[in-house]
Amino acid sequence: MESETSGLPRFMALARRLFFASSTSGGGNVEAVPSDVARRITLGVLVFAALLFALLIFLIITFAHRSIEQELTRNNASMVGLVQQVVAEYFSSFSDMGVLVSERPDLIDAVRERDVERVRAHLRALVASHPDNSRAFIADADGVLRYDYPVDTSVLGQDFSYRDWYRGVSEDQRPYLSLIYQRVALDAPYVVALATPISSDGDTLGYLVYQRTVQGLAAWIARYRPRPGAIRMIDRQGTTAQIHADAPSHLWAEHELVHLALAGGTGTGHGVDPENGEESLISYGPVEPFGWAVVVSRPWIAIFATARELGWHIVGFALLALLIIGVMGYFWLRTLMQYQRSLEVRNEVVNDYAEKLQAANKELESFTYSVSHDLRSPLRAMDGFSRILAEEYRAELPEKARRYVGLVRENAVHMGQLVDDLLAFSRLGRHSLKIQSVDPNPIVSAVLEEIVTEEDQNSEIQRQDLEACRADASLLRQVFSNLISNALKYSRKSEHPKITIGCETEGDEVVYYVMDNGVGFDMAYAHKLFGVFQRLHRAEDFPGTGVGLAIVHRIVDRHGGRIWAEARPDHGATFYFSLGASQ
């Protein structure tokens, strides 16, 4: 097939081999070798596609991981920044409240006058001012506890100058936030204390100390903690505020990042959370100006699980997309393939028909050969022997017998004519058209010269100039010959026989016509005009075999044109025909 050499069909053929290598091997068209090669190519393409896909997935995941890690880091850092602010605020208000109370003149007076009740009332008010406050007391300038609330008589008069808060506050006489320590009084919980001096006219009367439990502190900050993860408040010596631990934790004390934070540094890094031993993302920062540090620690694996999950989602989506694309591509190709195959099948069917048609034509040819040969032989015998009979035995035959013999001969000759006409008609189907531009005028001249006989001396023949058309010249001649001889034949009995040959142009189409003023015919039988052996007149009136118009019709048909007639009995007939477009 010629189209096999063009691009797409060749691609299709290759693709079909790829896809149907095994299924079409039985078809005979596809040899084993190319399909084997094709299979190897297919495999190579598939492996390549898989590798490409894997690389793509890897890149996507890597990219996703990196951006997620960056996002987590940023998130952690901003979280620790927030915690720094919140804790600083908290400590500030802790401190401010102490300063506020220590500067109350009434309290200063009461301390100076040693009015226990009034001092205690102030302490009570201070403790009540914040839910985390657990206890307040006032020590004298030497660190000996003088007043407290709630009251614990066991510690009254005890010297606490060894405490961190005392050293802190007495050093520069400014409010001081203590380290985490275990107090002695009232169940001895771990606390953080705020110590602030009480002074009057430059003399230090004593120190106001009030405490918040570490547990409360830890519980408060825990409200802000990320999940999973933790926020740790760490004092200047690395002690961590814990909610549940019986003893304060020093686990963070040695941590490198905590050292950085206590030195005033801020940052985020990977490290092991000393509390649970997990690899974690740790952000740290100082709580200025209190010298503490805060840490936001989140276990890496746990927080990255979300990222991994996302990664798998991406992989899943990619696989799904690939699957969909693959399935769609497969169906698309398969549809193309099927279309191609159906075309081929159709081609085969068409070829098959063409072959059958050719065979039928051949058969018909040999049939017509036989017909012409085998029908004409007996006719010739009939004619020949009856003629011999009529001529050589004339004397011995009665008049009637001579007439009968004559009729036999006449009929044999007529049948010979029928056979010849029929053969001419059937030959038309096999005649291949040689279409070219034809000038009908010389054709009509030649036809008239050939068919106008002495019988037609009375006939007036009018001719118009005929336009050229595209046709097979010899067949066009046949058409004019048949139509004009019909016109002559059927008008011969008119008083003034007249024939007009002309043409009209209808758009692209040239319509020729042959008009006569002869016997015409009844339009009711017009549909029978062009049938083989169909006659609208009796043979004794107008001789003929009834094949002429059938031949004309067939010729016009083969040119893709049309033919029709208009007539009235005794008013002549006009035959029109066109051969399709003029050029």
Place this chain on the structure above:
Amino acid sequence: MSTQPLRILLVEDNPNDLELTMHALSASKLSNPVVVARDGAEALEQLFGKEGQATPPEPPQLILLDLKLPKVDGLEVLERIKGDARTRTIPVVVLTSSSEGPDIDRAYRLGVNSYIVKPVDFGQFCNTVKQLGMYWLLLNQPV
């Protein structure tokens, strides 16, 4: 040149056509002897002799050959005649009922001298036979 009257070989299987042709020949006053072969094989025998026969018969001066023949087809006979040096120069006139098929073309390719379609009309047929006899036997100068 022999002084014998020119012999005609008529190859025709149809008895009616044979009789009519003979009638037409005699009607046209051609007194030449006619040898009849009823099929292609017989025609070949007449021309080349039976197998094993030492001397082939005297060749005819004109061959009238029908195409549709039993046993050996007319075109085959023609091919043998025109393919053999001994018979190549004998004028062969194909006298057939049909103008159909590829016969005309093939016959001329094989070297037929004339191709005539027998008319159904016996008058015309007689005329035809007369004319071709006149032409090939009287007018035409053979080798």
